[in-house]
Amino acid sequence: MLIILAKQEDEIAAWLAHRWQSHNAVLVSAADLSTSGWSLHLASPGKSRACVGGRDIRNEEINGVVTRIPRVGSEDLEHIVSSDRRYVAAEMTAFLLAWLSSLACPVLNRPTPSCLGGPIWRDEEWVHLASRLGIPVIPVRRKTPDDVPLPEVESACAVTVVGEACLGNAAEPLIKNARKLAKAAGTDLLSVRFTGSEADSAFVSASVWPNLSSPETADTVLQCLLEKSVC
Amino acid sequence: MLVLLWGLDGDSPLSEVRDQLNLLDVPTKFVDQRRVLETEIELVVGETVEGCIRIGNDNIDLGEVSAMYVRCYESARLPEIAATGPDSAAKQHAIQVDDILACWSELTSALVVNRFTASAANGSKPYQLEQIRGLGWGVPETLITTDADEARAFWKYHGEVIYKSVSGVRSRVSRLRAEHADRFADLSSCPTQFQQYIAGVDYRVHVVDDKVFACEVRCSADDYRYPENGAPDIRACTFTPDLEEKCRRMGAAMNLPLAGIDLRRTPQGEWYCFEVNPSPAFTYYEQITGQPISQAVALLLANAAPEYMPEARHGAASGSGRCGIKG
Numbered sequence: 001m002l003i004i005l006a007k008q009e010d011e012i013a014a015w016l017a018h019r020w021q022s023h024n025a026v027l028v029s030a031a032d033l034s035t036s037g038w039s040l041h042l043a044s045p046g047k048s049r050a051c052v053g054g055r056d057i058r059n060e061e062i063n064g065v066v067t068r069i070p071r072v073g074s075e076d077l078e079h080i081v082s083s084d085r086r087y088v089a090a091e092m093t094a095f096l097l098a099w100l101s102s103l104a105c106p107v108l109n110r111p112t113p114s115c116l117g118g119p120i121w122r123d124e125e126w127v128h129l130a131s132r133l134g135i136p137v138i139p140v141r142r143k144t145p146d147d148v149p150l151p152e153v154e155s156a157c158a159v160t161v162v163g164e165a166c167l168g169n170a171a172e173p174l175i176k177n178a179r180k181l182a183k184a185a186g187t188d189l190l191s192v193r194f195t196g197s198e199a200d201s202a203f204v205s206a207s208v209w210p211n212l213s214s215p216e217t218a219d220t221v222l223q224c225l226l227e228k229s230v231c
Numbered sequence: 232m233l234v235l236l237w238g239l240d241g242d243s244p245l246s247e248v249r250d251q252l253n254l255l256d257v258p259t260k261f262v263d264q265r266r267v268l269e270t271e272i273e274l275v276v277g278e279t280v281e282g283c284i285r286i287g288n289d290n291i292d293l294g295e296v297s298a299m300y301v302r303c304y305e306s307a308r309l310p311e312i313a314a315t316g317p318d319s320a321a322k323q324h325a326i327q328v329d330d331i332l333a334c335w336s337e338l339t340s341a342l343v344v345n346r347f348t349a350s351a352a353n354g355s356k357p358y359q360l361e362q363i364r365g366l367g368w369g370v371p372e373t374l375i376t377t378d379a380d381e382a383r384a385f386w387k388y389h390g391e392v393i394y395k396s397v398s399g400v401r402s403r404v405s406r407l408r409a410e411h412a413d414r415f416a417d418l419s420s421c422p423t424q425f426q427q428y429i430a431g432v433d434y435r436v437h438v439v440d441d442k443v444f445a446c447e448v449r450c451s452a453d454d455y456r457y458p459e460n461g462a463p464d465i466r467a468c469t470f471t472p473d474l475e476e477k478c479r480r481m482g483a484a485m486n487l488p489l490a491g492i493d494l495r496r497t498p499q500g501e502w503y504c505f506e507v508n509p510s511p512a513f514t515y516y517e518q519i520t521g522q523p524i525s526q527a528v529a530l531l532l533a534n535a536a537p538e539y540m541p542e543a544r545h546g547a548a549s550g551s552g553r554c555g556i557k558g
Contacts, residue, residue, distance in 0.1 A: 036419040039381045042357055042364075042373040051377075080420065087400050088421045094355035094398035095375055095422040101358055113351035113358065122334050124276040131278050139277025142334075144327035 001061055002225060003028050003052060005096070005116070006068040007076060012213045013068055019218055023063070023226075026053040030069075030076040033092050040099050048102060064225030065100065065107040066189075068209070070115045072096065106228035108162075108189045108221065109208055118187045118208040126181075130203040133184055135177045137203045138195065155193035155204040160217060162210075163188050163224035167217060171199040181206060188224065233295045234532045235341075237262040237332065238302030243514040244525065245302040251529030260284075260291045262332065267306040267325045274331050280338045282331075293335055298342040298535035300528065302510060305329065342488065342535035344528065349486035350509035354399050356424060359507060366481050368504040372427040379415040382425055391428035393453060404454035431497040434468070437513050438482035438490045439527040443475040444513075446520050467520040474502070481507065489513075489528060 002025040006013030010027070017025045037051025048059045069076075072092040074085035093116065100111045109118030121129075123140045131137045159168035159178040166175045178192040181203075191210035194201040212218055234252055238245040240263045252259045262270065266286055274282040274293075282293035306312060306325035315321040336343050352359045357375055364370045374385045375397055386392050386407060394411075395404045406428065433448040433455055448455050450463035470478070481504075482490040491511025495503045513524040 033377065033422060034420050036378045038422055039374065039376040039378055040357065040422075042360060042370070042375075049378075087396075090354075090398040090400040091396060091421050091423075094358070094396075097355040098357035098361070098375065098397075101361065112348075113354060114348060122330070124274060124280075124334050125337060127276050128280065128338050131276075137277055139275060141273070141275045142327075142331050143271075143273040144324055144331060145271065146327075 001026065001052065001057060002063055002222075003050075003065045004068065005029075005065060005100075010068055012211075016066070016212060016218055016221075019215075020222055023222070028052055030072040030089075030092055031079055033072075033095070034077075034079060038095075038099075040095070040102060042098075042102075045102050045104075048099075050099075059103060062103060062105050064105050064228070065103065066212075066221060066225070067100065067107065067109065067111065067117045070117050070120050106188075106225050108225065109187045115208070118189070119185050120208060121185075121206075123205050126206040127203065129184055130177075130181055130206075133177075133180055135181065135203045136200070155195060157194045157197040157201060159192045159194070160210045161187070161190040161192065162217070162220045163228065165220050165224065167220060170194065170197045171201075173199045174201060177203065188228075189221070232258065232297045232533075232535075233291075234259045234535075235262065235291070235293075235296045235299040236260070236302075237264075237299065237336075239264050239304065242302050244512055244528075245300065247514050247517070247525035248300055248528050248532070251526045252533065255529060255533050257529070257533045260289070260296075262286065262291075264303055264306045264309065265311075267309070267312065267328050268321055270328050272328050272331045274335050276338065280335065282335050284332070293339070296339065296341045298344070298532040299336060299339070300344050300532055301336060301347075303329070342532065344489045344532065345487050345509045352485065353507065353509050356395070356397055356399075356402075356506065360505075362485065363481070363504045363507065366484055367477070368481070369501055371429050371503060371505070373424065374426075375422045375424045377419050377422050379418050382415060382418060382423070385425055389427045392425045393428050394423060394425050397422060397424045403457060406453045429495050429497060429503050431495040431503070434494040434496060435465075435516055436470070436478050436492040436494060437511060437516065437522070437524050438478050438487075438492065439524060440482075440488050440531045441479060442527045443470065443478050444516075444520075444522040444524050444527070445470045445475075445478075446516055446522065465516060465519045467522055485509075488531060 002020055002023050004013045004016050004027045006027055008029040013027050017027045035051045037056050039049045041047040050057055072089045074089045077085045077088055080088045096116055097111050100107055112119050127137045127140050157170050159166055159170050161178050161182040174194050182190040187208055191207045193204040234257055236245055236249055269287055271285040284291040306329050307322045312321055312325045333347055360370050376382050392407045393404050394407055396402050435446055435448055437444040445468050447466050447468045448463050450458050451460055452458045455463040478492055487509050491508035493505045517524045
């Protein structure tokens with residue numbers, strides 16, 4: 001079984017679940033956590049269970065997870081009385097961090113304590129890491145009050161890292177730099193933007209939420225989940 | 232050398248540390264969140280990290296900061312900011328100031344007590360408990376569930392269990408009692424955390440870099456922070472060198488130069504660890520025991536010289552801190 005952890009209204013997640021249906025892919029949203037059947041035993045992970053798509057499953061039956069939410073938000077919990085939504089959202093987020101971390105299967109991306117989908121860094125943090133890795137960067141400036149906003153840097157080229165694979169039409173050095181950045185950040189899934197596709201293009205930004213709506217990217221992600229699952 | 236303090240005027244640990252730094256004659260600057268609407272901040276990140284803050288007429292070059300003590304809250308939730316409305320310019324400004332300064336605190340090579348990334352694990356109690364277990368500490372058996380039958384079975388197996396929040400919100404420990412049984416139907420709404428009850432005596436340990444301040448806490452309440460029958464009896468105590476070292480190692484492994492560790496010793500002499508607080512309100516214990524914790528924090532901040540600083544997350548290089556904010 002594959003789990004796509006996403007918002008209920010996430011159309012790409014629903015499309016991925018449909019595309020990967022032969023691998024029993026299921027979209028799981030915050031509302032699904034309000035169902036009897038979830039159990040995380042810290043000392044005995046083998047006893048932990050999830051309730052997915054109405055099915056009671058053991059954690060070992062999960063072959064991979066793609067996470068598309070940074071956290072559970074109050075807005076995801078319309079079924080919870082409004083005065084409790086904020087608290088329940090925090091509880092569910094904290095539970096999901098522990099649960100995702102306990103899974104032995106591939107999880108794209110592994111959660112961090114700050115974000116269920118991996119290192120959700122600010123532009124400054126990505127630029128800083130890229131610079132430390134020797135990747136040419138476009139400096140970022142933030143100021144408040146922002147009296148003279150800087151013109152937005154145009155990024156003409158995006159490279160998507162999916163495990164060992166890299167998608168996007170870019171010169172080899174950029175592909176190498178994107179991989180290097182993903183490895184240093186500890187992510188399997190990363191979208192990296194450069195000023196252009198030429199070898200000397202500078203790094204602009206990165207995101208742990210690449211666009212998964214193309215069949216090529218979706219198939220590469222599936223491949224990554226299955227290969228890692230075998231390892 | 233400049234020590235930056237970030238938080239609310241009147242916050243007890245922050246005030247005590249500030250007083251101690253003043254006694255040591257250490258130059259300090261205070262970023263008071265109550266003045267967030269008067270605060271301007273700029274950050275430039277490329278090959279170097281440069282930034283500055285202006286509060287009223289006071290300019291702070293972030294390149295000069297050698298250490299920072301963080302005791303901040305969400306500025307946007309301060310009553311005076313919240314009252315301006317959910318989409319107000321004041322709220323947006325407060326969010327931006329917090330975010331830019333938090334960003335700098337992650338990137339700077341200055342000593343930060345404590346970085347947000349290191350503190351974040353405490354937002355999920357079971358996640359942090361696994362970290363604690365991985366560091367060789369005994370931890371209570373823990374179940375987080377939406378399943379009433381599982382919860383009942385866990386309760387029956389352990390005889391006595393406690394329940395507490397999974398996150399850091401509404402974090403209070405309570406013993407599960409018979410009268411709670413009719414609320415088990417609510418479990419299916421939200422994962423709930425249950426833990427094996429560990430009988431014994433509580434200990435709160437404050438680790439400040441290599442210094443360890445332990446105290447014993449005797450109280451009949453399930454959670455001594457909320458005593459029902461009088462204040463808890465808190466006394467300074469001394470740990471064995473091995474136990475002290477184990478506490479030090481945990482603070483270091485979690486990248487927390489300052490940590491408040493909650494331990495319990497069973498009548499059989501076993502030690503359990505429940506939690507590591509990354510922003511401990513240590514003055515409560517200091518006032519009772521006389522342990523010089525705020526002085527230790529101040530010395531840690533004062534002694535933070537570049538050659539002794541741990542590598543920042545990516546091996547940061549601080550820039551000159553040229554300030555673009557017009558004075």
